[in-house]
Amino acid sequence: xxxxYDRMGWLKIALLGFTALVAGFLLLPVVFIxxxxxxxxxxxxxxxxxxxxxxxxxxxxxxxxxxxxLTSARIATMTAILAVAIGLLASFALVxxxxxxxxxxxxxxxxxxxxxxxxxxxxxxxxxxxLGLGGTTIGFVIAHTVLALPFAIIPVATALEGFDxxxxxxxxxxxxSPLEARLxxxxxxxxxxxxxxxxxxxxxxxxxxxxxxxxASPSLQTLPVKIWGSLRSDLSPVIAAASSLLVGLTLAxxxxxxxxxxxxxx
Amino acid sequence: xxxxxxxxxxxxxxxxxxxxxLPALVLIVLFFVIPVLxxxxxxxxxxxxxxxxxAALLGDGTYARVFFNTFLVASVVTIVTVLVAFPxxxxxxxxxxxxxxxxxxxxxxxxxxxxLTRTYAWMVLLQRTGVINRTLIAAGVIDxxxxxxxxxxxxxxxxxxxxxxFMILPLVGTLRAIDPMTLRAAAxxxxxxxxxxxxxxxxxxxxxxxxxxxMVFVMSxxxxxTPALLGGTSNMMLAEMIAQMIQSLLNxxxxxAAAFILxxxxxxxxxxxxxLVGARRMSGGI
Numbered sequence: 276x277x278x279x280y281d282r283m284g285w286l287k288i289a290l291l292g293f294t295a296l297v298a299g300f301l302l303l304p305v306v307f308i309x310x311x312x313x314x315x316x317x318x319x320x321x322x323x324x325x326x327x328x329x330x331x332x333x334x335x336x337x338x339x340x341x342x343x344x345l346t347s348a349r350i351a352t353m354t355a356i357l358a359v360a361i362g363l364l365a366s367f368a369l370v371x372x373x374x375x376x377x378x379x380x381x382x383x384x385x386x387x388x389x390x391x392x393x394x395x396x397x398x399x400x401x402x403x404x405x406l407g408l409g410g411t412t413i414g415f416v417i418a419h420t421v422l423a424l425p426f427a428i429i430p431v432a433t434a435l436e437g438f439d440x441x442x443x444x445x446x447x448x449x450x451x452s453p454l455e456a457r458l459x460x461x462x463x464x465x466x467x468x469x470x471x472x473x474x475x476x477x478x479x480x481x482x483x484x485x486x487x488x489x490x491a492s493p494s495l496q497t498l499p500v501k502i503w504g505s506l507r508s509d510l511s512p513v514i515a516a517a518s519s520l521l522v523g524l525t526l527a528x529x530x531x532x533x534x535x536x537x538x539x540x541x
Numbered sequence: 542x543x544x545x546x547x548x549x550x551x552x553x554x555x556x557x558x559x560x561x562x563l564p565a566l567v568l569i570v571l572f573f574v575i576p577v578l579x580x581x582x583x584x585x586x587x588x589x590x591x592x593x594x595x596a597a598l599l600g601d602g603t604y605a606r607v608f609f610n611t612f613l614v615a616s617v618v619t620i621v622t623v624l625v626a627f628p629x630x631x632x633x634x635x636x637x638x639x640x641x642x643x644x645x646x647x648x649x650x651x652x653x654x655x656x657l658t659r660t661y662a663w664m665v666l667l668q669r670t671g672v673i674n675r676t677l678i679a680a681g682v683i684d685x686x687x688x689x690x691x692x693x694x695x696x697x698x699x700x701x702x703x704x705x706x707f708m709i710l711p712l713v714g715t716l717r718a719i720d721p722m723t724l725r726a727a728a729x730x731x732x733x734x735x736x737x738x739x740x741x742x743x744x745x746x747x748x749x750x751x752x753x754x755x756m757v758f759v760m761s762x763x764x765x766x767t768p769a770l771l772g773g774t775s776n777m778m779l780a781e782m783i784a785q786m787i788q789s790l791l792n793x794x795x796x797x798a799a800a801f802i803l804x805x806x807x808x809x810x811x812x813x814x815x816x817l818v819g820a821r822r823m824s825g826g827i
Contacts, residue, residue, distance in 0.1 A: 277741075302650070304654075305662070307665070364562070384569055391807055392763070485765050499657055
C-alpha cells in the first residue's frame, strides 16, 4: 500500500504537502535573487519599496564585471573543448580496451571528482607557482580540465556502453575504414553523451570557485572570483543582478539541452 | 607517422585499445597526481623534515575543535538531508509522471544555479534583518530576530540546500526498484502501514540511503564555499582552515598536513562507498 499512489489516503496528502514544501525551499533562493535584483533598496529590504533597473545599469557600467564574465566564458569554452576531446578518447579506451587494470585507471581518472577541491586547489596553485603558470589563462584551463574530465568521461562512457558495437563492425565490413566507421557511425550515435559532456565540462569550469580563488590574479579574474570578492566586501544588489543573469543563462542552457535531447532522440 | 616513431611505440608494447587513454593519463598524472604528491611531501619537509606538522595538528586543542566541527557539521547535514530527502524521493517514485517532472524540474534548476548565487541568496535571506526573521516577527512567532547566520544553523540550511538533489535523485532510483507487490503482500498478511514501513520499505531502501548519505557526508567534509560564507568564526571547518593556513598565514607545512588528513579521510570513505555501491554504478549514476 505504501507504494500505491492511489491507495495511500491521508499519508499521500501529508507526503505531497511535504514534497511541495521542499520544492518551495529549493525554488526560494532562485526566485528571491531575481526579485531582489529589481528591488530599489540598497539594503536588500524585502519586499522592496519600489522596482528599478539601476543594479543592472551599475553592473553593465562596470567593465570589471563584463571582463570577468568574458574571462569565464573563454576559460570554460577552452576547458569544455579540451575535456571533451581527451574524455572521448579515454572513454573509447575505457569501454572497449582489453587490458589489465582498466577499472583502476577508470577510478584514477574519476578521482578529481571525489577529492575535496581545496586539496587540489592548493596543490595545483603551488605547482603552477613553481612553473610560472599561476594566474595565467593556460593555467586556469589546465586546472579546470582536470576537474572537468570526470564530467566529460561519465556521460560519453555511459553512451558508448549502450551503443551496439556490431553496427560499427558492419560499417567496416561494408568497406568503411575503422576511423571512418567511428566518425560517421559511432560518434553520431553517442552525440547525446558528447553533448552532455560538453555542457557538464563547461559548467564545471564556469561555476568553479575554489581553484579560481587561489589562481586568480588582479589582471585575470573569473566571474565566480569577482562575485566571491563582492560577497566578502558588501552584499550590494549588483551581485543579485549578476546572479540573475547567471540564472537566466542557466535556464536557457537547460531549455536548449532539453529541446536538443528531445530532437536527437526522435 | 614515421617508421621511427612507430618502432618506438612497438617496443613499448601498449595493449590493444590503450592509446586513447594516454592524453587523459598524461593530464591526470602531470597536473593532478604529481601536484598532490608534491603537496603531501611538503607536509613532512616544511619547515624541517619530520612529522611535527601532524603532531601540531593532532595535539592542539584549537585544531581539534576544527576537526570536531567538521565532523559535526557533516553529520548534522547528512542526517537532515536524509530525513528531508526520503519523503520527497518516496513521492517522486510513485507520483504521476506529469507532476513528478515539475518537481524534477525544480530540483534540476536549483542544482544548475550557480553555487555562489544560491549561497548569496541564503546570506541575504538569513540575515538578522532578513526576510525570514522579518516574516516571523511580523507573524508574531518571535519577538527577537533569530541568529540564523554565521553559526551552525546557517551552515546547515545552506549545505542541506545544496546536498538535497544529490540525495533525492539516487534515492528515487532505489525506491522505484522496489516491487510494490511486497508491500501489498505485507498489508494482506495484516501488517499495519507503520509496520510495513519499518520492516519492508525502510530496509529495502537502506542501500540507497547509505550510499547517498555517505556521498553527502564525504562532500560535506571537504566543502569550502558555503561554510566560509554562512558559517561563523567559532565553527570553522577543515577546508576553510586549510585555505586560511595557505592563503593568509603562508604556512605550507601545516596547511598541507591538514590537507593530507582531509584527503585520507575522504578517500577512505569513498572506498567504503565504492564497496557499498560498486564502481560501475557510481560512475554511471550521473
